[in-house]
Amino acid sequence: MPTTMTPKRILEARHGLDKYVPDFSDLERYVKIFREYGCSIVLTQGVYDMFHVGHARYLADARSYGDVLVVGVDSDELTRSMKGLNRPFDSFEERIELLSHLMAVTIITRRHTDQHKYDLMKLVRPDVLVI
Numbered sequence: 001m002p003t004t005m006t007p008k009r010i011l012e013a014r015h016g017l018d019k020y021v022p023d024f025s026d027l028e029r030y031v032k033i034f035r036e037y038g039c040s041i042v043l044t045q046g047v048y049d050m051f052h053v054g055h056a057r058y059l060a061d062a063r064s065y066g067d068v069l070v071v072g073v074d075s076d077e078l079t080r081s082m083k084g085l086n087r088p089f090d091s092f093e094e095r096i097e098l099l100s101h102l103m104a105v106t107i108i109t110r111r112h113t114d115q116h117k118y119d120l121m122k123l124v125r126p127d128v129l130v131i
Contacts, residue, residue, distance in 0.1 A: 019100045020108045024123055027070070027109050031124055034068050043126035045072035045111060047079050048095050049088040056102060062130040063104035070107045071099060072120045078113045 021027045031041055042065045048055055063069040073096055079088040088095070096108050111120060121129065 019105060020096050022110055024109070027107065028123055030107065031068075031070070039068050040066035040127040041068050041070060041124060042066035042128045042130060043070045043072070043121060043124045044130040045074070045120060047074045047083070047088060048099060049079065049083075049090055051090070051095070051098050056104075058130075059099075059102055060104040062128075063106075065128040065130065066126075068106045069104055070109065070120075070124055070126070071105050072109055072111045073099065074111045075113065078111055081113055 021030060034041060042062055044059070044062045048071075059069065059071065073092065074082070076088055076092045090098075092110065096110075099105050099108050109120070
Protein backbone atom coordinates (compact mmCIF):
# COMPACT_ATOMS: atom_id res chain seq x y z
CA MET A 1 0.00 0.00 0.00
CA PRO A 2 1.44 3.39 -0.94
CA THR A 3 2.36 5.64 1.96
CA THR A 4 0.23 8.42 0.43
CA MET A 5 -2.96 6.35 0.71
CA THR A 6 -5.92 8.39 1.89
CA PRO A 7 -9.62 7.55 2.21
CA LYS A 8 -10.32 9.96 -0.68
CA ARG A 9 -7.84 8.06 -2.86
CA ILE A 10 -9.49 4.76 -1.94
CA LEU A 11 -12.92 6.14 -2.89
CA GLU A 12 -11.58 7.45 -6.18
CA ALA A 13 -9.87 4.16 -7.09
CA ARG A 14 -11.67 2.53 -9.98
CA HIS A 15 -9.53 -0.59 -9.83
CA GLY A 16 -6.16 -1.78 -8.68
CA LEU A 17 -4.57 -2.85 -5.48
CA ASP A 18 -4.92 0.64 -3.97
CA LYS A 19 -8.12 -0.82 -2.50
CA TYR A 20 -6.21 -3.47 -0.52
CA VAL A 21 -5.68 -2.47 3.13
CA PRO A 22 -3.89 -5.36 4.85
CA ASP A 23 -3.21 -3.60 8.15
CA PHE A 24 -6.16 -3.54 10.54
CA SER A 25 -4.96 -0.35 12.25
CA ASP A 26 -5.01 1.43 8.86
CA LEU A 27 -8.44 -0.06 8.14
CA GLU A 28 -9.75 1.18 11.48
CA ARG A 29 -8.41 4.68 10.73
CA TYR A 30 -10.01 4.75 7.26
CA VAL A 31 -13.37 3.58 8.58
CA LYS A 32 -13.26 6.29 11.26
CA ILE A 33 -12.54 8.96 8.65
CA PHE A 34 -15.31 7.70 6.35
CA ARG A 35 -17.73 7.90 9.27
CA GLU A 36 -16.60 11.46 10.03
CA TYR A 37 -17.46 12.30 6.40
CA GLY A 38 -20.94 10.87 6.99
CA CYS A 39 -20.45 7.68 4.97
CA SER A 40 -22.35 4.53 5.87
CA ILE A 41 -20.21 1.40 6.02
CA VAL A 42 -21.18 -2.00 4.64
CA LEU A 43 -19.17 -5.13 5.45
CA THR A 44 -19.14 -8.56 3.89
CA GLN A 45 -16.69 -11.44 4.13
CA GLY A 46 -15.88 -14.54 2.14
CA VAL A 47 -13.46 -16.64 0.15
CA TYR A 48 -14.34 -15.41 -3.38
CA ASP A 49 -12.66 -18.45 -4.90
CA MET A 50 -13.59 -19.46 -8.46
CA PHE A 51 -15.09 -16.00 -8.93
CA HIS A 52 -18.31 -15.93 -10.96
CA VAL A 53 -21.10 -13.54 -11.92
CA GLY A 54 -23.02 -14.40 -8.74
CA HIS A 55 -20.15 -13.02 -6.67
CA ALA A 56 -20.15 -9.79 -8.71
CA ARG A 57 -23.92 -9.39 -8.34
CA TYR A 58 -23.73 -10.11 -4.62
CA LEU A 59 -21.03 -7.45 -4.10
CA ALA A 60 -22.87 -4.86 -6.23
CA ASP A 61 -26.02 -5.50 -4.20
CA ALA A 62 -24.08 -5.27 -0.93
CA ARG A 63 -22.66 -1.88 -1.95
CA SER A 64 -26.18 -0.59 -2.60
CA TYR A 65 -26.79 -0.65 1.17
CA GLY A 66 -24.19 2.03 1.91
CA ASP A 67 -21.45 4.34 0.73
CA VAL A 68 -18.39 2.22 1.49
CA LEU A 69 -18.12 -1.55 0.97
CA VAL A 70 -15.42 -3.31 2.98
CA VAL A 71 -14.75 -6.86 1.80
CA GLY A 72 -12.92 -9.27 4.10
CA VAL A 73 -11.24 -11.99 2.02
CA ASP A 74 -10.19 -15.24 3.66
CA SER A 75 -6.47 -16.00 3.45
CA ASP A 76 -5.35 -19.16 1.67
CA GLU A 77 -4.65 -20.78 5.04
CA LEU A 78 -8.08 -19.88 6.44
CA THR A 79 -9.74 -21.16 3.27
CA ARG A 80 -7.87 -24.50 3.52
CA SER A 81 -8.89 -24.86 7.17
CA MET A 82 -12.57 -24.44 6.22
CA LYS A 83 -12.79 -26.05 2.77
CA GLY A 84 -10.00 -28.63 2.65
CA LEU A 85 -6.46 -29.01 1.40
CA ASN A 86 -7.36 -28.60 -2.29
CA ARG A 87 -8.71 -25.09 -1.80
CA PRO A 88 -8.51 -22.33 -2.68
CA PHE A 89 -8.27 -22.84 -6.41
CA ASP A 90 -7.18 -19.22 -6.88
CA SER A 91 -4.47 -17.71 -4.69
CA PHE A 92 -5.25 -14.90 -2.28
CA GLU A 93 -3.30 -12.47 -4.46
CA GLU A 94 -5.36 -13.40 -7.53
CA ARG A 95 -8.62 -13.14 -5.61
CA ILE A 96 -7.91 -9.65 -4.25
CA GLU A 97 -6.67 -8.47 -7.62
CA LEU A 98 -9.90 -9.60 -9.24
CA LEU A 99 -12.01 -7.95 -6.51
CA SER A 100 -10.00 -4.74 -6.80
CA HIS A 101 -11.33 -4.27 -10.34
CA LEU A 102 -14.96 -4.13 -9.18
CA MET A 103 -16.35 -0.62 -8.80
CA ALA A 104 -18.68 -1.79 -6.02
CA VAL A 105 -15.74 -2.74 -3.79
CA THR A 106 -14.22 0.11 -1.80
CA ILE A 107 -11.76 -1.64 0.53
CA ILE A 108 -10.39 -5.18 0.58
CA THR A 109 -8.72 -6.66 3.63
CA ARG A 110 -7.45 -10.09 4.66
CA ARG A 111 -8.89 -12.46 7.23
CA HIS A 112 -6.30 -14.74 8.86
CA THR A 113 -6.57 -18.10 10.63
CA ASP A 114 -5.59 -16.54 13.97
CA GLN A 115 -8.52 -14.13 13.89
CA HIS A 116 -11.91 -14.91 15.32
CA LYS A 117 -14.71 -14.81 12.76
CA TYR A 118 -16.13 -11.71 14.48
CA ASP A 119 -12.86 -9.71 14.70
CA LEU A 120 -13.39 -7.85 11.44
CA MET A 121 -17.00 -7.09 12.36
CA LYS A 122 -15.89 -5.71 15.74
CA LEU A 123 -13.22 -3.57 14.11
CA VAL A 124 -15.36 -2.13 11.29
CA ARG A 125 -18.66 -1.95 13.24
CA PRO A 126 -20.57 -1.74 9.97
CA ASP A 127 -23.86 0.05 9.59
CA VAL A 128 -24.92 -2.91 7.44
CA LEU A 129 -23.55 -6.45 7.54
CA VAL A 130 -24.25 -8.46 4.38
CA ILE A 131 -23.99 -12.24 4.75
